[in-house]
Amino acid sequence: MVRRGFGLILSAQPDLEVVAEAHNGREALERAVETEPDVVIMDVSMPELNGIDGTRRILDAVPRARILALSMHRDAVYVREMLRAGAKGYLVKDADDESLIDAVRAVARGDAYLSPSVADTVLADYRRHVTNPLDLLTPREREVLQLVAEGRTNKEIATLLSLSVYTVDSHRSRLMEKLNLNSSGELVRFAIRNGLIA
Template sequence: MNPPEVIRLLLVDDHKILRDGLRSIIEQKTNLHIIGEASDGRAAIEQCNKLLPDVVITDVAMSGLNGVEATKQIHKKHPHIKIIGLSMHANKQFIQGMFKAGAYAYLLKDGDSSELITAINSVHQNKKYLSKKIDQSYLTLLNREEVIVDKELSSREIEVLQLIAEGNSSKEIAELLFLSSKTVDVHKNNTMKKLELYTIPELTKYAIRNGLTSLE
């Protein structure tokens, strides 16, 4: 019998203790090799560009750049990389957002360790997987037209929106995204017009409701 195919993985979570927990589970399988880690969405994109893993396991709600937007950017550039979303949340906004962004699986953080291994093997075989603790009918959302964020918002506007919701000023956002404060304000104003939301509290509620951030 031939040995199982080696699967190369990247772990993404802004809590090291959770990454360590995932590592301890995964390293029990000889065919699963962890080739890198990242603590936020932007680092995950950089690691994917550099390491080209087979599978990425990423937290969904991370500060700076959330897992949905990171997944979207990774999937666009590297469609062969299979992405597994990992979250505390079972609501449809997070689930649909990850699948629409290009993820192949969605797991809950309180799930069984065996389910993580099952999900890794499933996505590596081009099969989608949804946590057993979640209503399986949610998979029908994949065939619907509704999306987690208004289609007119650009990736940059989504980044700015998340950072606004997380309490950052225009100056702070400019430093994080290597933009001018004026450019950030342009993105903010465009986002407000598109969403017809004109206050920071309204934008924050929208970002939370649509899974851009959970403010964990």
Template sequence: MSALTIMLVDDHPIVREGYRRLLERQSGYRVVAEAETAAAAYQAYRSAKPDVVVMDLSLPGPGGLEAIRHIRQWDKGARILVFSMHQSAPFALKAFEAGAAGYVTKTSPPEELVRAVETVARGGRSLSSDIADEIAAERLTARGGAFDDLAPREVEILRMFASGRTADEIADQLALSLKTVQNYHYQIKAKLGARTDAHLVWLAIGGGFLLAEEPVRDPPR
């Protein structure tokens, strides 16, 4: 049998090395590519064509949602497993909407990641138990609210805005016009009912779209 090929996407080299060692201890698993940004992930995927992508969501600049969306635009059959610190049900659901096939949190036991890689490689879907519980609780209590109305690209722009990037920076990093980003900004505020930009940032953090340890600059005014 040929080896199962894997690409790792995370902006921390030491973390990627840990994943590599864990996965390559499994018989027939081989890491063939690594990337630390959304743009690099897209290029590496096109070059290596791995069987499975293990993708973090918190990347510098455009995040993992944008990377998932871009890869899936190029290859509808791409099998992408999110491996993230985000334990937010809305964020996990947006990852699936963008095209992910699995979602495992970094607080999960190592064997849960290995099982998820195997499941996604077979064409299945996988959720770690903690995020499955979060999604179930959200659905039972209807906590998703206005976030359900946001498209994955809107969530990515919300995340970038909440981390302190200006509209010009977002436009440059996502290859969009400034006017388009401004329109997205207006639409996101309207959908979430945000009264001010500060309120929008507060909503993004409360919804789990920005981790507490992610660097945050002062929000644009």
């Protein structure tokens, strides 16, 4: 009933056409391969093949398709895994008709779409799981990074921080290793991007 209802809402729009419907994940994959749709509205919880794995398999088979996840789940783990699988949007099932239409059109254009009710969850999850590379550095390494970015030589840094030149060189090497950078120029660009110097 829900699927049929969504189909009627979308079919009523002059710029949208429903080309196929599916009862489960395997059927969704088959229909996507047959019809090569612009947008696939993929339920997260489906029998036989769940929406996360279904999304991956559809995108492997039909790379140009854009996936809009549809779910009753507002849990960060579902949203994260669907987005990681390649979905361009995430819509909760209790969204109104206008939100459904807006979401489909946004995803069709290549824009991302998140239901407002999951946006805060996604932001909180992002903050919890994504660490700033600066957090990997010790206070002394951050200090050395800033001075390197300001164009100071190892000898000048050693004098300023009352360290040996060898210790400064060791800090510089560890910085590059931790930040996966290969040159002083990359260190400078990293420092600028992260607001250590203007």
